[in-house]
Amino acid sequence: MNNLSLRRLLLGLLGLAAFILVWKLITDAKLVSPIFFPSPQRTLTSLINGLGGGPLLGQTLETVERMLLGWLLASLVGIMLGALIGVSRRARAYIAPTLELLRPLPASAMIPIAIAFLGFSDQMVLVVIAFGALWPMLLATIHGFAAMEPRLYEVSAVLGLTRLQIIWKLALPSAMPMILASLRLGLTISLILAVVGEMLASREGLGQSVLLASRSFRSADLFAGIVILGAIGLVGSRLLSAAERRLLRWQATSR
Amino acid sequence: MAATHASLQAGQVAMTTAPAEQPRIRIRDVTLSYGALQIIGGISVDIAAGETISIIGPSGCGKTTLLRMLAGLARPTTGTVELDGAVLGGPDRSVAIVFQDYGKALLPWRTAAGNVSLALEARGCPAKERPVIIRELLDKIGLGRHADKYPSEMSGGMQQRLQIARCLAQEPKVLLMDEPFGALDAMTRQALQDEVLALVATTGATMVFVTHDLEEAIYLGDRIVCLQPNPGRIGRTVEVRLPRPRDQLVTREDPEFLRLRRELYDLIKDDHQ
Ligand SMILES: Nc1ncnc2c1ncn2[C@@H]1O[C@H](COP(=O)(O)OP(=O)(O)OP(=O)(O)O)[C@@H](O)[C@H]1O
Ligand SMILES: [Mg+2]
Numbered sequence: 200m201n202n203l204s205l206r207r208l209l210l211g212l213l214g215l216a217a218f219i220l221v222w223k224l225i226t227d228a229k230l231v232s233p234i235f236f237p238s239p240q241r242t243l244t245s246l247i248n249g250l251g252g253g254p255l256l257g258q259t260l261e262t263v264e265r266m267l268l269g270w271l272l273a274s275l276v277g278i279m280l281g282a283l284i285g286v287s288r289r290a291r292a293y294i295a296p297t298l299e300l301l302r303p304l305p306a307s308a309m310i311p312i313a314i315a316f317l318g319f320s321d322q323m324v325l326v327v328i329a330f331g332a333l334w335p336m337l338l339a340t341i342h343g344f345a346a347m348e349p350r351l352y353e354v355s356a357v358l359g360l361t362r363l364q365i366i367w368k369l370a371l372p373s374a375m376p377m378i379l380a381s382l383r384l385g386l387t388i389s390l391i392l393a394v395v396g397e398m399l400a401s402r403e404g405l406g407q408s409v410l411l412a413s414r415s416f417r418s419a420d421l422f423a424g425i426v427i428l429g430a431i432g433l434v435g436s437r438l439l440s441a442a443e444r445r446l447l448r449w450q451a452t453s454r
Numbered sequence: 455m456a457a458t459h460a461s462l463q464a465g466q467v468a469m470t471t472a473p474a475e476q477p478r479i480r481i482r483d484v485t486l487s488y489g490a491l492q493i494i495g496g497i498s499v500d501i502a503a504g505e506t507i508s509i510i511g512p513s514g515c516g517k518t519t520l521l522r523m524l525a526g527l528a529r530p531t532t533g534t535v536e537l538d539g540a541v542l543g544g545p546d547r548s549v550a551i552v553f554q555d556y557g558k559a560l561l562p563w564r565t566a567a568g569n570v571s572l573a574l575e576a577r578g579c580p581a582k583e584r585p586v587i588i589r590e591l592l593d594k595i596g597l598g599r600h601a602d603k604y605p606s607e608m609s610g611g612m613q614q615r616l617q618i619a620r621c622l623a624q625e626p627k628v629l630l631m632d633e634p635f636g637a638l639d640a641m642t643r644q645a646l647q648d649e650v651l652a653l654v655a656t657t658g659a660t661m662v663f664v665t666h667d668l669e670e671a672i673y674l675g676d677r678i679v680c681l682q683p684n685p686g687r688i689g690r691t692v693e694v695r696l697p698r699p700r701d702q703l704v705t706r707e708d709p710e711f712l713r714l715r716r717e718l719y720d721l722i723k724d725d726h727q
Contacts, residue, residue: 348558350555353545356526356527357551357624358547359545359577364576368572372564373563449562449606450563450606
């Protein structure tokens with residue numbers, strides 16, 4: 200088992216090294232102007248300087264905080280709302296199709312509305328993130344509830360469980376695999392929207408930093424920011440995968 | 455009313471020995487239809503407290519449907535099911551049911567102990583007292599060493615044992631079983647038969663046991679109700695006069711056991727012609 204994951208890690212690192220090598224070859228050959236496309240070395244230097252004494256560390260923390268807050272809000276609202284709709288078959292039948300229809304619209308369509316109500320503020324960005332990232336969790340919870348084994352509803356009826364107990368002890372755990380997968384998706388959306396929100400509303404953070412770097416042709420700083428954004432996404436998704444494996448231990452052996 | 459008399463013919467002996475006692479379960483002229491299709495066509499039986507009734511009958515004759523009505527999971531179209539003299543309006547904690555598909559009836563994300571705990575949580579048993587009760591129940595049903603296993607890590611027999619343990623945690627007066635050992639091998643099956651008989655004897659629970667297996671019906675039951683199909687109704691009720699406690703070797707070689715097996719076999723064969 201451990202041997203296998205070590206090999207996977209090595210293969211992953213090898214792929215990354217190849218990617219950086221190609222990047223270096225392209226910049227060395229000057230296929231693209233260095234004004235737009237910096238070499239890996241310059242990007243690394245900018246990264247180290249930025250994180251050391253520069254503003255990059257603070258901006259990273261800003262963006263991560265924004266992303267996490269929005270994601271938590273989205274998860275809380277999404278799962279609670281999903282549970283409310285999910286427990287009732289009738290509510291599901293009425294509401295679920297409308298939700299499916301609305302799902303592709305919100306994130307972008309929401310921004311002008313949020314600006315109108317909240318102006319160019321941190322709250323506006325937070326609302327946009329929460330609203331945009333809400334959908335995977337909401338729909339996963341509804342679907343998870345609907346997919347619960349009907350026999351378990353009968354078991355709960357015979358045992359005399361209350362509706363709240365059914366949600367808490369049966370429906371939520373049985374929907375957990377779907378919900379956990381949606382949490383990972385929601386985190387990615389939160390990161391994207393945090394960056395977009397910062398750009399649009401000029402809030403402190405990586406999004407703004409990347410935008411400013413690009414406007415002033417500081418390509419190395421631009422790429423340093425992008426590298427950090429990629430790292431945030433990777434770390435977040437890895438942490439959630441680990442949590443998923445822990446929480447879904449009961450599933451592991453059946454496969 | 456006619457059905458009432460028909461069902462009583464063979465049950466007379468048990469009735470006369472304790473005439474004044476109220477039956478634990480009284481099934482009165484129960485019918486059930488899905489739309490125009492009648493599934494159950496007038497069934498009446500009294501089941502005394504502590505009695506074990508086996509139900510046999512060809513596939514599709516309504517055994518599961520009858521059991522679901524006793525559990526309150528299905529409502530009779532006409533007629534009533536009474537528990538201790540009160541009409542059963544829906545599922546009741548004092549009536550436990552062991553489903554045939556144990557895999558679906560257990561919570562895969564809870565360990566064996568956790569699954570038993572669900573029944574205790576449902577009846578408001580304080581968290582402090584639960585571990586001791588769970589321990590006892592799992593020991594009783596032979597799962598003492600597997601308390602921390604998830605259902606996916608258990609064999610079919612172990613999962614069915616677990617479902618029985620959870621039903622016992624309900625402290626039911628009535629234990630309903632729907633072909634609970636159908637999917638198990640012969641040895642596991644016999645072991646579980648004996649465990650269930652012992653449990654019923656110690657708790658004094660009333661048991662209704664649905665099975666396809668004639669020998670199982672005889673081995674477990676005080677009476678055997680034979681259902682006929684289209685619509686489901688009682689064909690015969692057969693008294694089992696075999697001494698208890700029963701024994702896999704001795705009981706099954708008893709001349710009475712063999713006679714009953716023959717009788718039921720002929721009865722079922724007629725139904726299939
Ligand atoms: N929800 C339903 N709607 C319509 N018909 C049903 C429904 N449930 C059961 N039936 C019918 O009722 C009849 C009795 O079904 P039931 O499951 O009670 O039979 P059974 O005796 O338990 O059979 P088996 O031995 O195969 O388990 C069958 O003919 C079945 O098709
Ligand atoms: Mg059946």
